[in-house]
Amino acid sequence: MIVVTTPTGQIGRRLVHRLRTGGSKVKVVVRNAGRLDDDVREQVDVVEGSHDDPAVLDAALPGAEALFWLVPPNPAAASAEAHYLAFARAGREAVRRHAVGHVVAVSSAGHGWPRPAGVLSAAFAMDAELRKSGAAYRAVSPPFYLENLLGQLPAIRERGVFTLTCAADQPLATIATRDVADTAAGLLADLSWTGQAEVPVFGPDRLTPDGMAEVLSEELGRTVRYDRVAVADFAAMRRSQGASERVVADAAEMFAAQDEGIYDRDWASATITATSFRTWCREVLRPAF
Numbered sequence: 045m046i047v048v049t050t051p052t053g054q055i056g057r058r059l060v061h062r063l064r065t066g067g068s069k070v071k072v073v074v075r076n077a078g079r080l081d082d083d084v085r086e087q088v089d090v091v092e093g094s095h096d097d098p099a100v101l102d103a104a105l106p107g108a109e110a111l112f113w114l115v116p117p118n119p120a121a122a123s124a125e126a127h128y129l130a131f132a133r134a135g136r137e138a139v140r141r142h143a144v145g146h147v148v149a150v151s152s153a154g155h156g157w158p159r160p161a162g163v164l165s166a167a168f169a170m171d172a173e174l175r176k177s178g179a180a181y182r183a184v185s186p187p188f189y190l191e192n193l194l195g196q197l198p199a200i201r202e203r204g205v206f207t208l209t210c211a212a213d214q215p216l217a218t219i220a221t222r223d224v225a226d227t228a229a230g231l232l233a234d235l236s237w238t239g240q241a242e243v244p245v246f247g248p249d250r251l252t253p254d255g256m257a258e259v260l261s262e263e264l265g266r267t268v269r270y271d272r273v274a275v276a277d278f279a280a281m282r283r284s285q286g287a288s289e290r291v292v293a294d295a296a297e298m299f300a301a302q303d304e305g306i307y308d309r310d311w312a313s314a315t316i317t318a319t320s321f322r323t324w325c326r327e328v329l330r331p332a333f
């Protein structure tokens with residue numbers, strides 16, 4: 045039996061479908077079972093609660109062969125590191141208590157980056173904790189999610205603009221979340237692997253933001269241009285919204301690291317996934333647009 049956290053999220057939802065289609069027995073940990081897809085609720089065992097709660101994990105993990113672990117994003121957390129570690133420490137202890145043999149987590153590309161990288165550093169700290177559980181461990185390590193762009197649909201629709209903090213002419217490594225889920229599904233469907241390792245997974249193209257704007261324009265049938273936002277301007281905007289200095293730094297350090305190429309050195313060793321930017325625009329962004 046495989047225990048899956050965040051079964052209502054972008055990655056977890058697709059993962060559950062993939063595991064069920066493949067015939068795996070699945071138990072999900074979910075805060076509110078009412079948010080599960082109807083067919084899923086009938087096909088899986090359900091434990092209600094949050095996976096930072098030891099009692100919830102104690103209800104979920106007895107008899108589990110493997111655990112899929114994802115720390116829910118929380119941009120408002122007082123500190124990204126504290127947030128990721130609170131989840132990871134609960135997970136580490138529960139995996140130990142229940143002698144779960146295999147853990148697959150969603151982390152981030154960029155392990156070994158020598159400077160603080162905000163939210164990405166927090167994901168690396170999560171890996172370090174989960175490795176201490178002693179389970180065989182795979183840190184699925186993707187770069188920037190294409191789905192992050194969905195939040196920009198109103199700006200694209202209303203002003204024909206999307207914004208990031210990266211240089212317009214610098215390639216940005218990206219991936220579609222469905223490919224992250226499929227990578228995790230592959231690892232969980234065949235537990236013959238041993239040891240602990242990072243698994244960098246990248247989408248097939250590394251377009252520049254200007255290159256993305258070109259594809260977006262073609263696929264949406266209207267002109268879309270890229271506008272760069274300076275990290276300092278982003279930070280000032282978040283401060284003016286009342287965000288704490290730590291919260292601002294967690295995001296600003298991450299954007300700066302992305303701009304400085306935190307994903308680049310994983311590129312050579314990464315598994316390259318199927319979904320190109322153009323395919324993603326056609327199959328995910330355009331219908332949402």
Ligand SMILES: NC(=O)c1ccc[n+]([C@@H]2O[C@H](COP(=O)([O-])OP(=O)(O)OC[C@H]3O[C@@H](n4cnc5c(N)ncnc54)[C@H](OP(=O)(O)O)[C@@H]3O)[C@@H](O)[C@H]2O)c1
Pocket residue numbers: 050051052053054055056074075076079093094095096114115116117150151152153167186187188189192221
């Ligand atoms: N965005 C990126 O570019 C990027 C890149 C690399 C790695 N990552 C990592 O990818 C992960 C995000 O994956 P995703 O996009 O699949 O997430 P997502 O779609 O935002 O899903 C989050 C899930 O967490 C659940 N959740 C929210 N708060 C919770 C809590 N307090 N306790 C328990 N469950 C909670 C939500 O379920 P309910 O609301 O239904 O409870 C939902 O199922 C993060 O760990 C992030 O660090 C992101």
